[in-house]
Amino acid sequence: MSIEIKVPVLPESVADATIATWHVQPGEQVSRDQNLVDIETDKVVLEVVAPEDGSISELLFQEGDTVLGEQVIAKFIAGVVAGQEVTKAEAKAPAADAAPATDESNDALSPSVRRLIAEHNLDAAKIKGTGVGGRITKEDVEAFAKSAPAAKPAAAPVAPLEGRSEKRVPMTRLRKTIATRLLEAKNSTAMLTTFNEVNMKPIMDIRKQYQDIFEKRHGIRLGFMSFYIKAVTEALKRFPEVNASIDGDDIVYHNYFDISIAVSTPRGLVTPVLRDTDTMNLAEIEKAVRELAIKGRDGKLSVADMTGGNFTVTNGGVFGSLMSTPILNLPQSAILGMHAIKDRPMAVNGQVEILPMMYLALSYDHRIVDGRESVGFLVAIKDFLEDPTRLLLDL
DSSP, rough: OEEEEEOOOOTTTTTOEEEEEEEETTTEEEEETTEEEEEEEEOOOEEOOOSEEEEEEEEETTTTEETTTEEEEEEEEEEEOOOOOOHHHHHHHHHHEEEEEEEEGGSSSSSHHHHHHHTTTTGGGGOOOSSSSOOOOOOHHHHHHHOTTTTTHHSSSSOOGGOOOOOOOOOOHHHHHHHHHHHHHHSOOOOEEEEEEOOOOOHHHHHHHHHHHHHHHHOOOOSSSSHHHHHHHHHHOOOOOEEEETTEEEEEOOOSSEEOOOOEEEEEEEEEEEEGGGGOOHHHHHHHHHHHHHHTTTTTTOOOHHHOOOOEEEEEEGTTTTOOOOOOTTBBSEEEEEEEOOEEEETTTTEEEEEEEEEEEEEEETTTTTTHHHHHHHHHHHHHHHHHHHHHHTO
């Protein structure tokens, strides 16, 4: 029985997608729910799995091709194809007898495999392929890179007498989208950044006192992000302009609190959304943030996870950033940058004390948010973080 393999339904905000990686080739036997192909959109990578046990009979699109939602990209035959009654082990057997990959065999490598080999500075001739006919797959490259980390530096060309070398790697669809959106934010908004600093000692004391109890009760560690999100949510309630956005000649005020969290993934920076943060307690926020971070790391974020968001929080402090000016996440009107916590001498009641201080940076669209609102919003966050009791008492 022949089955059409189609691109999943794309949301309205996503016009098209790109075939990123075919994990199987025509004639190769697969099992039900095995991943056939990765399809990359502007936001996420979608996996298309096998509907039944069987094999792909024909690929209608190759890696790098642009496709539309629900477009047929391959033909699939359910069951064992005539002449293909072999086990997976037997199908891979020719790879063991095949000669090592040569320079000529590189022409048969898929674009994603060539890109991955270039990123890791590997020698394709040393990688044993497990695909059909000994073809090198993406999984083969990743396994080889993990098993031979010391080989990476040796693969880089060392020819001081011939000048310096360079490598050219195509931008992924996500990276191109990030570049376009950041440039658009700089060119289409009146972006301005205001700064403040916060004494993190009160929160650090709370974490030290209740960390073990919190973890035993809720099954997750108490981090800083839950305090940041809670403080931002309360501040947004007091300054609705920061929670608004511009749509043409209208200002849209959002009466709900969906906060985007900047997450660094192997594919690039993404901003999944925490929804209705005003209804969440600290433990629920910590669990939701951890879940989104894991899904981002594993490439499992869905379009729904990435859609929406009225305000963004980014924490460059986890990478050691002391201060920065974050760029707006359109169409949002503001973004808050958190930074590294450093011990610094501070004047307290006429005395010098060493305190754990952190810089806050609020970038905002001056077309909708005035200086009074932006400064007041940032001061409100500072007050909430320096006196966490106010978050519990709603003061």
